[in-house]
Amino acid sequence: MEESTEFTAFVIDDSEYPTRLTKKFMRRTPYAKPDPRRILAFIPGVIQDIIVQPGQRVKWGDSLLILEAMKMRNDVTAPHDGTIKAVHVKKNERVMKNQLLIEFD
């Protein structure tokens, strides 16, 4: 039920093993290097307020937006100094975990 029935060549330490892959293995998300210019939602929730606009200069620690989740108002702050390139969400928008919220230049 869980695995495919096709054999796939599976390489471990340069040796190839024909085997079946599990659904879980096939569904795993490839690793992406974290990009400090992209601010992602760390928890699913609703955007309560957007404080910054594109083009605005912000300093480390400045509030960017308020993300309400689990009845808590989370103040999402700038992880570094920089200029806001784009705001990808609207007020009252529901966001998923890891959804792109704000981009820095």
Added chain:
Amino acid sequence: MSLASQMMDFFRRRSKAVQGGGEKALEKQVAMGKMTARERITTLLDRDSFHEYDLFVEHKCSDFNMDKKQLAADGVITGTGKIAGFPICIYAQDFTVAGGSLGLMHARKITKIMDHAMKLGLPLIGINDSGGARIQEGVNSLAGYGEIFFRNTQASGVIPQISVILGPCAGGAVYSPALTDFVFVVDNISKMFITGPEVIKTVLGEEISMEDLGGARVHTEITGNAHFFARSEIECFEQIKKLVTFIPWNNRKRPDSFPAKPPRAEFDIEKIIPLNPRQPYDVRDLIRALCDESDFFEIQEHWAANIVIGFARLNGDTVGIVGNQPLVLAGVLDVDSSDKAARFIRFCDAFNIPLITLVDLPGYLPGVDQEHAGVIRHGAKILYAYSEATVPKVTVILRKAYGGGYIAMCSRHLGADFVFAWPTAEIAVMGPEGAANIIFRTDIAAADDPEAMRQEKVREYTEKFANPYIAAANGHVDAVIGPHETRDFLIHAIEISRDKHEPRPEKKHGIPPF
């Protein structure tokens, strides 16, 4: 009052109580495709063996007009009985009575039968079918849950605990099954989750059905929270009846012995392993070629299928079998397969069931997702469980046993009593390709024809190290044996280990990497 009228009164009271939530509620239960709580007990237990207690227990809640409500048996049936002649303690929540909701007296009936099970040294079976806490009873219903969880933990490793999920089991209620040894679920009937679809929708905006969130398939294929999947309640009860024959009543006993029977002829051990050492095969066929009647009772078949665990009999006695499965993910160890095997090893150790480990793995699964999911901590569980176990431990290395995987799979170094290896065994730090690429890196790079050089070095390494004889020369392997001798060696090893005594340092308890 005359005896006759006392008896009449008694029959009237009893017949009312066994009606549960009444005719309408019972009809509704059947319409949902479910058996009633009483039908479940009588179907699971041997005919006429069920003896019920606490039928007349009543709740004490007076808030929210509860004092005007009579709840038959307070929504849970408790008692003792037998399965295939084995005595057991059992409770079954009755969904027809206030949705099987758990109030304090309902919980106290459960804890009472749990206390009996502990004192009498009998397995406990809990049939869960409940809407959750009885909200009218407030914190008292939470107290009830807590008292059950506490006893589940005290009973862990003392008596086998079996949970059967035959309805909803949500919120805190799921922690009782989670603390028990075996969880049985039935397609379309079982639902287990901490927070239900409605809460998830309001809080997170994610929409999902109950079935997709915590149905039987989810828990047997994705989460690993359940151990046995059945398509019907009847099939589920058959699985429980079979399980009970493999395990002892309590941790002071051994499982019952059955008449010894040879494996069935169609499982020919010589024909299962392919000639090409990289080709996969189904390790379960090999297990069937080794055990009595080729009858292998697999546990968690659909989850982490790269490792296979389950019970079988050798010469009539129960053994726990752990085997790498080359058919799935080449049989690697990873987060899930380590968790799966480690818990099973600890069950076998707690209940005096010898362990047989069949080794054929290329190592641990590489990948960022595995490393970030904590494969170090999870992988360590399997080492911990094997090292801690003092039941007889017998290991057979079939083909590949590389690196950390070799050590983890009940090697001599983790305290295996007997380690056997087939002539096809390759016990090494890694496979020949990987090893040659590292050891002879400069030779390969400097050669006129690097690929030909690489091939030659792989061949050289294979001839020298891809065999069981270096490990045998060092005493890490006790005997190199042919496939046809394996059953005999296993039976003998288990037989002479019956009175194995291996003291461990005194301690309150160890601290496994949970």
